[in-house]
Amino acid sequence: MASLFPVFLALAVTLGLMFAAFVFVRKGPNQVLLRSSLMLTFAVCYLTWMITYLAQMNPLMGTFPSRVPLFVI
Known part of the structure; x- marks a missing residue:
């Protein structure tokens, strides 16, 4: 799990700039x-x-497993 520390660090750098x-x-x-x-x-x-x-x-979209098995011919 990524932390929010880089977000606040980049904010501090940006405010300094x-x-x-x-x-x-x-x-x-x-x-x-x-x-x-x-x-x-x-x-x-x-x-x-x-x-x-x-x-x-936290992506909104991603791959979801289907409930119906797929048969590949």
């Missing part, structure tokens, strides 16, 4: 655009990874 993007973007005419773009990119990448990871932990 978002904070770094907020603090270390240089001042200029496009500062808000760069901050928003970087923070949105980190958030979307994290959400994509998290949804994929959690979907593998």
